[in-house]
Every structure is written in structure tokens, then in C-alpha cells.
Amino acid sequence: MALNCSLLTAHCSLKKNLLAFSAGVDSSALFFLLIDNNTSFDIALVNYGTRDNSNKEEAHAKALAKKYNLTCYTIKAPKFTTHFEKHARDFRYNFFETLINEHGYDTLLTAHQLNDQLEWLLMRLTKGAGVSELIGLEPVSKKKNYTLLRPLLEHSKDELLTYLETNQYPYFIDESNSDEKYERNRFRKKFSDPLITQYKEGI
Secondary structure (H helix, E strand, C coil): CCCHHHHHHHHHCCCCEEEEECHHHHHHHHHHHHHHHCCCCCEEEEEEECCCCCHHHHHHHHHHHHHCCCEEEEEECCCCCCCCCHHHHHHHHHHHHHHHHHCCCCCCCCCCCCCHCCCCHHHHHHHHCCCCHHHCCCEEEEEEEEEEECCCCCCHHHHHHHHHHHHCCCCCCCCHHHHHCCCHHHHHHHHHHHHHHHHCCCC
């Protein structure tokens, strides 16, 4: 299976690229898509220490970086006792932006995909968001001193899994993605995943 790489070709050639990596399905698919397209990049991983596999995923990231001659940056997050999703996101992006500033990266690549896009829209819709807020995640976002790229927005989770399994590329399954104490996971299981399954082409 081939994944669309036009965004990478347009924005990553001759640039210094940093990939937000977690070792999960989405970021692993983007990692190997970059490798397959001979795009130069480094990776950054946040270890939240919340799951049994957290340290294994960090070790996997370091081993992959060594295998492909990339730089791997990792950091251990503090324990967040309230509003985990918000605090984790803020900590993660602060880490990425610190690396961008210190090492002169031009782009930050994240592995948001079609299911994430739909989850965002549905979550905002239920909170009474207006039209401008419902637009959701953009493939290219210009930040103050770097460009944020989301090359996988047109691809569903199932497509990424097929790509990884067809090519026998390694990845981890994040078991916390099925924990419905997190709002995003509830939307994913009850609404966005069933919609994607039945209406992917239209979405």
C-alpha cells in the first residue's frame, strides 16, 4: 500500500525536520514513510511513564534512531494528577519547541490522521463550536519560527495499520487509547471510529 507523500515532498526537502514520535501506529507509519521517501529527519519522544510499555517504547525509539542514523531526543514527563490530556499536550509541545529553537529545525511533523480529525470535529461540535472552530486540524500550520506539518490527515488508522503490516514495520499499541476515562477515547470508540468505518470516502 502506498501513502500519499506530496506534503513531504513540498515542505520537507532540504529542510531540517523533527518528527514527534511515540512508537504507536500513527507516528510509526509516518516514521517509515519518511524513510521510504528518503526524507531527512530526527525524532523526539516524551515518556509519560503511565504504561507498562513506556520505557520499552523509549528504548525502541532510540534503537530505531541508531539503526537509521537519526538523532533521538527523549524526555521523561512529570506525573500529571489532573487534566492529564491538556498538561501532557502542553508539556509535549514545549519540549518540541525547545528542541526546534535549540537545534534550528524548520518543521515539526506530527502523525495526526483522519480519525483524529473527525474526533476533533465531533468534540468541538458537542461544545457548541462555531464554523471557524470546526475546521479542525490543518495539513500545514505556520508557527512563529517553524512550520507544523500533518501529512497523514487524509489517511485513516486502518490504512496506516495496513501500510505497517504489509511492510512488516514495527509498532506498539498504546493500550491507554482504549481507556474511556479520557474524553477523546470515548468519542473515538462511540462515534468517530464507527463513522470512519462506514463512511470513510465521504469523510
